[in-house]
Amino acid sequence: MLFMVVEKFKNQDGKAVYRKLQKGRGLPDGLEFVASYVTADLGRCFQLMRTDDITTFQRWIADWQEVVEFEVVPVVEGKTTREALEPLL
DSSP: OEEEEEEEEGGGOHHHHHHHHTTOOOOOTTOEEEEEEEOTTSSEEEEEEEOSOTHHHHHHHHHHTTTEEEEEEEEOOHHHHHHHHGGGO
16 A cells, blocks of 8 residues: 655754654565655655554654654555546546
């Protein structure tokens, strides 16, 4: 499954996040990074990630929660949603 991860940098401290990131993302096996986008004010990051095991997020979040607040949202590509809804249109 795909997930949009909204990360709010604590105290809008993007530098703290990037210092920690120098050691690597620390992704557990089974959690795949797809892409990320950072706001201009360095306050938030939106990451697209993939996993079939939600506990991979729990392990990853536990390692980063001192610098980031997380919201994890299951998402589906718009094309896939359209295909699912086509018979109902």
